[in-house]
Amino acid sequence: MQLDQLDLDLLNLLLEEPRAGMREYARVLGVARGTVQARLNRLEREGYIEGYRAMLRRDQIGLGLTVFVGVKIAGHANEMATGFEQAVVGLPEVVACHMISGDTDYLLEVVVPDLDCYRRFLIGKLLELAVVHEVRSNIAIETLKAGGSLPLDHLETR
DSSP, X not given: OOBOHHHHHHHHXXXXXXXXXXXHHHHHHTSOHHHHHXXXXXXXXXXXXXOOOOXXXXXXXXXXXXXXEEEEESSXXXXXXXXXXXXXXXXXXXXXXXXXXXXXXXXXXXXESSHHHHHHHXXXXXXXXXXEEXXXXXXXXXXXXXXXXXXXXXXXXX
């Protein structure tokens, strides 16, 4: 289904002001609250909205180290990749996993309290996966932007 301008405006509002509420969304969009609720329900049902979450300050909750890990797996058979993907998705330290092209097969974003915890994760979990052939760790020194809004201006409206 194609999105119309009201859908796009609502999605942008959700990204910019996620806690504003139905009344405020309706006021800004110039429509009834029931219209906003119906649109949200449809956008959720059709899979445009994946879910809602709070973004926490990692350093404030004791997760001060972010490591981007390039992983090369041994071979590229589907069952090997699938096994790796299932294992990695189950690791709580991995907050994002992307299959990528280039020198490595996957890029993981790993969040842990400190370097010692990362060492334990690397040796005790990631390198324990038999399919892992090579790992390259890149430690984030400072995060300038994370979890930003999505650029929606490329979407066509009907």
